[in-house]
Amino acid sequence: MLHFFRSFMHSKIGVVFALIFLALIALAFAAGDVAGMRNAVTGNDGRVATVGGRGVDASELAQAATSAVEQLKRDNPRLMMKAFVAGGGLGTVLDQTIDRAAIAEFGERHGVIASDRLVDSEIAKIPAFQGPDGKFSDAAFRALLAQRGLTEATVRRELADGLIARQLLTPAALGARMPGGLVLRYAALFAERRTGTIALLPAAAFAPPAAPAEAEVTAYYNANRARYARPERRTVRFAVFDETALKSVPAPTEAEIAARYTANKAAYAPSEDRRVSQLILPTEAAAKAVLAELAGGRTLEAAASAKGLAVAKLGPLNRAALANQANDAVASAAFGTTAGKTAGPVRGPLGWVVLRVDAIDAKPGKSLDQARPEILAELSLQKRRAALTDFSAKVEDEFDNGASLGDVAKELALTITETPALTADGQVFGTAGQKAPAELARVLATAFAMEREGQPQLAEIEPGKTFIVFDVSRITPSAPAPLAEIKPQVMTDLLLQKGAAAAKAAAEKVLGQVKQGQELGAAVAALGVPRVPPVDRIELGREDLARQGQQVPPALALLFSMAKGTTKVLAAPGNQGWFVVSLAQIVPGDPARVAPMLPAAARELSGLTGREYAAQLRAAIRQEVGVKRNQAAIDAVARRLVGTN
Incomplete structure (x- = not known):
């Protein structure tokens, strides 16, 4: 219920509020993000920002961006840093980093601190720093910091900043309530209905009939190379082995069988x-x-x-x-x-x-002779698994000492399988519906994390039973497809761009005629352009719109955000053309009809109110502390992250 309000919370604006708020009050390490801080981009272009008396270094921003991309890759393995930066991700990360520093600075100025003991307690809660007994392990703590290239001071500062943010922001959002009158007005919107018309002027209908010149195609391709980027591909070689690879495993002795019987005598007693x-x-x-x-x-x-x-x-x-x-x-x-x-x-x-x-x-129970076959089978299985585990450890030692995948495969008499080019999500590149072999499911992420080709590794497929040895034989970085291979697509895209520009001019002409009193359908027909579809007559309620979930067409979304009696133009996604949207009538919703929704609406809208309070507090803190950005340093970090330095 109340999908309208949930849709807002998942909209671009709502997501920004939610993400920034959560990023500030959540402790990254407590969420297990220590591993996400690896592979930090080193180098120093100076400070990307100065926040009060604090500086945000270029390396800190690059590290945060790398961590953010790694987190997002869990849901979208194909995400590349270039796309993340191009989509404004670096700016969002910088905003969050600045907010964290500003809140910490503000807290220190006004006596809101995180004591050493409080930080200690947070460190002790982090699973990555716990030993086998589930308690904090100083050895594990030091080892992980060394592995990630972090210092204890950095970790403690990050945790302290997060605790200060939690102390300041949580009370600001806690208990916020939206007034009942506003809740009723917003809930009534859910039941309103709108009547209007929508015209689509497709780019294809306005595209030039003649093929573009070679120079135009080349220039368009060069200006839009990022659109034609192919994902990174990797070819993986692998071989699977189990206990059958073991040449000889000693059989259990009579003494071992007798010892097992004695140790489990109660199980064999009547x-x-x-x-x-x-x-x-x-x-x-x-x-x-x-x-x-x-x-x-x-x-x-x-x-x-x-x-x-x-x-x-x-x-x-x-x-x-x-x-x-x-x-x-x-x-x-x-x-x-x-x-x-x-x-x-x-x-x-x-x-x-x-x-x-x-x-x-x-x-009745079993004597030693009666239990011997059962015990023999159990001990034989344990011995084989133990021998397989020891053998896999020796294989890892061989890899550590420089042995290749081919060397080990030859020693084990294994057949190496080489995959086609794979993408990070396990799909075979260029072949729809074909996936990587099932044996690679557990190790594909590791294969895509390898820094170079020819780095063999060993992993378990089924713990203690089946193992896999693998490496990456070929890495093809993400890059635009060669123009010669995609020239027809580029030509089509160029013609659509030209058609979209012409469709925009036509849409603005139609808009002007509608504002002068002409009916929308007549104004579109007056263009005299074939292949333009008929004008759609729309009569729809917000409830109908909400049932479409997040797949609401852009033109309908615009129709439900306009004032009565207005007409607007809107670009269709992907240079597909332009919409002309005209809203004729709004029928308000009946407040009595939405009365059952009011408690849930109040909860959701009060949550948005709390987020707004927190956002306003952050803005006020930034203003009081003072923030100066170094755009040149920010741009340098962006170039280094996408590899254009």
Whole structure:
């Protein structure tokens, strides 16, 4: 419900508020983002910004951008730094970095601090810094910092800044409420209906009929090379092996079999489980009365039902388990009679018990000779798995000492398989619907993280059972496709661009005629352009719009953001043409109809109010602290990140 408001929260504006707010109050390390800070881009172009008395260095911005891209790649493996920067991601990261520094500076000025002990407690909570026992490990802490190239001072400062932000921003947003009158007005919008017309002037209808000149095509391609970038591709070589690769594994000895039997003697001893029905009564006299009824031929269930009670079914349980669940007296009674017989009354934890033994499952136990085949199979499997694990460790040592994938494959008599060119999401490049081999599912991300070709590694496919050795034999960086290979597409795109420019001029002409009083359909027809589709007559409610989820067409979105009696033009996505949108009438929603929505609407809108309060507080903090940006240094970081330096 209230998809309209959720859509706003997922809109461009709503997402910015949500992301920045969450980024400021969340502790990156506590969220497991220590690993995301690796591969920092080094170098120093000076400060990209000065925030009060603090400086934001170029390396800090580059590191934050790298971390952001790695986080986003979890959902979009094809994302490249170039696209991230081109889409404004670097600017968003810089804004967040500046906000964090400004809030920390503001907090220090006004006595809002994060003590060393508080920072210590946050460090101790981070899973990456915990040892096998689940407690903080100083050795793990130091090792990970060294591995990531971080200093303790940097980690502590980042955590302290995050804690200060949480102390300042959380109270600003906490408990915010939107007034009831505004909630009602916004909720009523959800039920309104609009009537209008939409005309599409397709770029294809206005595109020049003649093919563009070679020089034009080349110039257009050079100006739009990023549009034709192909993702990074990698060719992976791999081989899979299991215990069959082991030449010889010693069989378990008689002494080992005997030791295993002795260590698990209780498992091979005779055992007996029983299923029991029990009835609990408040007094011993009542229990004896039930026994008398049973002696007269009545069943335990019938006797219980007559008294408004129920019989409980227990088991199968052995004697110790029943004693633990009830007590020794109940267990002795249950195991002291035969199947189908009744015992009691016995004093139990909750009253007097009358019970019936429903079934007895007796197991005779096994001698060493009887258990030998079972133990032999278990020990043989363990030995094979242990030998396979030791063998895989030796393979890793060989790789560490410079052995190639071919060397190891030859030693193991394995057949190496080489994949076609793969993209980071596991698709075969250029072949729709074809994916990487299933064996690579666990290691593909590692293959795309390798810095160069010919770096063999070993990994487990099925822990302790199946292993894979692999490397990357060829890396094809992301780059624009050669013009010769995509020339028809480039020519089409160029013609569409020209057509879109002509469609824009036509849309503005139509707009002028509509403003002078001409009907939209007549104004479009007066253009005299064939292949222009008829004008669409629209009568739609916001509820209908909300059902379309996030797939609301741009022209409809515009129709529901206009004032009554206005006409506007809008570019269609991808140079596909232009829309002319005219809104004739707005029918307000009935407040009584949306009354059931008001509590949920109040919660969601109050959440937006809290975010707005936090955003205003951040803006005020930035203004008080003072922020100066060094655009030259920012541009230098952008160039280095996309590799154009």
